[in-house]
Amino acid sequence: MRYLVLFSLVIGLFSSSCKPLSKVQAAEDCVKKTIKIEFGEQTELNFNSEKTFCLCLLRKYNPAKMLVAIDFGIYDINACKLIYKDQIRDGEISWKTDYEILVKKKSEVYSLDTDVQKKNRYLITVPDLIKTTYLE
Secondary structure (H helix, E strand, O other): OOOHHHHHHHHHHHHOOOOOOOOOHHHHHHHHHHHHHHHHOOEEEEEEOOOOEEEEEEEEEOOOOOEEEEEEEEOOOOOOEEEEEEEEEEEEEEEEEEEEEEEEEEOOOOOOHHHHHHHHHEEEOOOOOOEEEOOO
């Protein structure tokens, strides 16, 4: 009987020290598993402040062309799926607000004309995935 009580105490201690995954941790694990398959191990994950969407970036340097190709995607945490995937040639991609992603592509031809430069910048509204030209 004494061993049974001691055994149940030990089990109780171990089970109380194990914490269930928080919603955010579970979402991050789900994102990481999917993104490993879609993009690879070196993918950078950027969550919006509400942790409802994740911007996934993978930069690939091509020494022959001297440029960085950027594969990127938008992951919906609640639906647990990738909702958008694209690639740009060099540039920057980041969250502008909680529901807008700013994409700045490097121009293939250098130009002083600001209209040409503006065409290389656009916003993606999440979750609608609407692209609009970004005018600074």
